[in-house]
Amino acid sequence: MYIVFEGIDGAGKSTQIQHLKEWLIESGFKTEIVVEPTNSDVGKLIRKILRNPNATNENTQRTLGLLFAADRMLLMDEIEKKENEKIAIISDRSFYSSLAYQKPFEWIKEINKYVKKPDIVLLLDLDEKSALSRIEGEDTFESDEFLKNVRKNYLKMAEESNFKIINANTGENRVKLEIKRAIAPYFEICVSGIIE
Numbered sequence: 001m002y003i004v005f006e007g008i009d010g011a012g013k014s015t016q017i018q019h020l021k022e023w024l025i026e027s028g029f030k031t032e033i034v035v036e037p038t039n040s041d042v043g044k045l046i047r048k049i050l051r052n053p054n055a056t057n058e059n060t061q062r063t064l065g066l067l068f069a070a071d072r073m074l075l076m077d078e079i080e081k082k083e084n085e086k087i088a089i090i091s092d093r094s095f096y097s098s099l100a101y102q103k104p105f106e107w108i109k110e111i112n113k114y115v116k117k118p119d120i121v122l123l124l125d126l127d128e129k130s131a132l133s134r135i136e137g138e139d140t141f142e143s144d145e146f147l148k149n150v151r152k153n154y155l156k157m158a159e160e161s162n163f164k165i166i167n168a169n170t171g172e173n174r175v176k177l178e179i180k181r182a183i184a185p186y187f188e189i190c191v192s193g194i195i196e
């Protein structure tokens with residue numbers, strides 16, 4: 001099972017990914033996390049560019065689109081290997097991040113056509129102001145205007161591609177429970193719990 005978390009910067013993905021991993025392991029499923037951008041040389045180059053003030057420029061965005069696609073392609077063997085070993089994979093981002101953050105849409109789709117499609121996409125939905133108030137904002141993408149547009153792109157894709165939309169504008173435990181409820185049927189786990 002390849003489960004992907006998507007959402008704008010600061011939406012709470014890393015926090016919830018840890019909770020989900022713990023819960024799946026407690027429930028008896030081998031589970032591992034992968035993160036995009038990865039720790040590869042390409043991933044490191046991406047992180048460096050993301051701190052550059054011109055990261056939102058058209059040509060830098062195209063460059064990033066290519067680098068993200070290459071970094072992701074390098075991850076595919078690892079994902080296939082884990083799947084063969086029946087390990088549930090929880091991924092912090094996927095090619096849907098490229099579709100939400102980079103453009104043009106059709107070109108991004110084309111250069112990602114060989115990457116594995118997720119079985120489940122959880123979109124942690126949060127407005128950009130709340131998200132920015134939660135994070136340090138070191139990357140150039142972490143600005144109001146930019147993230148507002150990224151959120152809009154996510155919500156459009158969510159409708160078209162059947163993402164599970166999770167309201168991330170609530171407490172950590174409530175978000176955790178909502179995610180469990182969304183994931184439980186895929187693993188045939190029963191979920192109980194009420195968060196007031």
Ligand SMILES: Nc1ncnc2c1ncn2[C@@H]1O[C@H](COP(=O)(O)OP(=O)(O)OP(=O)(O)O)[C@@H](O)[C@H]1O
Pocket residue numbers: 007008009010011012013014015016134135168169170171172173175
């Ligand atoms: N439901 C929540 N309510 C309030 N704060 C939260 C909630 N979930 C996470 N946080 C806090 O918000 C900050 C960002 O969370 P987190 O790192 O999980 O987000 P993220 O989506 O992975 O961010 P990024 O994409 O920038 O890596 C952290 O300080 C975290 O403790």
Ligand SMILES: Cc1cn([C@H]2C[C@H](O)[C@@H](COP(=O)(O)O)O2)c(=O)[nH]c1=O
Pocket residue numbers: 009010036037050068093094095096097098099101102139141142
């Ligand atoms: C995979 C991917 C990521 N991004 C952006 C989204 C974030 O601003 C950073 C990643 O850092 P974080 O720790 O997850 O916040 O990169 C992107 O623009 N395109 C992508 O494909």
